[in-house]
Amino acid sequence: MDKMSADLTFGSVPPFYREVYEILCPNQEQVDEDLLVNLLLKSSLPRATITQIWDAVDNKSGFVNRNGLYKALALTALAQNGKTIHDKLLESYAGQELPKPSLGDLGDLRTTSVKLRREKNPNILGYNYRELCDLDAIKVELMPEKKGIILKHVEYEVTSRNYKTTVPSLQ
Numbered sequence: 537m538d539k540m541s542a543d544l545t546f547g548s549v550p551p552f553y554r555e556v557y558e559i560l561c562p563n564q565e566q567v568d569e570d571l572l573v574n575l576l577l578k579s580s581l582p583r584a585t586i587t588q589i590w591d592a593v594d595n596k597s598g599f600v601n602r603n604g605l606y607k608a609l610a611l612t613a614l615a616q617n618g619k620t621i622h623d624k625l626l627e628s629y630a631g632q633e634l635p636k637p638s639l640g641d642l643g644d645l646r647t648t649s650v651k652l653r654r655e656k657n658p659n660i661l662g663y664n665y666r667e668l669c670d671l672d673a674i675k676v677e678l679m680p681e682k683k684g685i686i687l688k689h690v691e692y693e694v695t696s697r698n699y700k701t702t703v704p705s706l707q
Contacts, residue, residue: 552636553606559646566599571652572608578639579612588621606634613637673697679704 560567560575569590576586589611593604600608611621613635619625626634650663663671679691692705 548631548633549606550633550636553609553634556609556639556642556645557602557605559642560605560649561602562649566597566601567605568652568656569594569598569600571649572600572605574648574652575639575645576608576612578645579616579637581612581615585615585621589615592621592623609637610634612639672699 556575557567560571573586573590576589579586581589589608592611593600593607595601595604607626610626610629614625615621616638617635629635673696675695675697677693677695679693681688681690683689693702694705695702
């Protein structure tokens with residue numbers, strides 16, 4: 537099968553495609569091969585067809601860009617409608633909205649996406665503010681100043697909301 541053109545120039549992109557991209561790539565990065573294959577498996581297409589779709593959009597780097605994702609989504613929808621994957625398939629959608637694939641619930645896709653990004657790059661946590669707050673809330677309080685034998689000193693009290701514990705500092 538010939539490689540499809542690098543740019544998705546045929547048809548208009550439906551909002552669903554953008555939604556999937558935002559779930560997979562909240563920081564506008566590339567779509568990892570593992571994540572894309574995970575997404576394509578939700579289509580219930582045979583593995584051979586999923587392999588054909590990956591081959592049509594793969595740039596041999598282990599990830600695809602936004603256009604590659606959009607092509608994969610369009611090809612998935614067409615394959616679900618019984619079309620055979622080939623390099624001219626998307627040309628028939630010139631001026632029309634590309635078809636929307638049936639991928640079931642995308643809720644677990646966000647979790648899978650975050651988990652995969654954390655595994656591949658542990659320096660990027662991938663949490664939003666609400667998720668960070670749900671992990672725990674730590675409160676640090678300054679205790680009244682105390683006088684020691686030689687010097688004054690300050691103590692702090694650290695409290696964890698989730699673990700319901702309070703620990704005084706040892707200064």
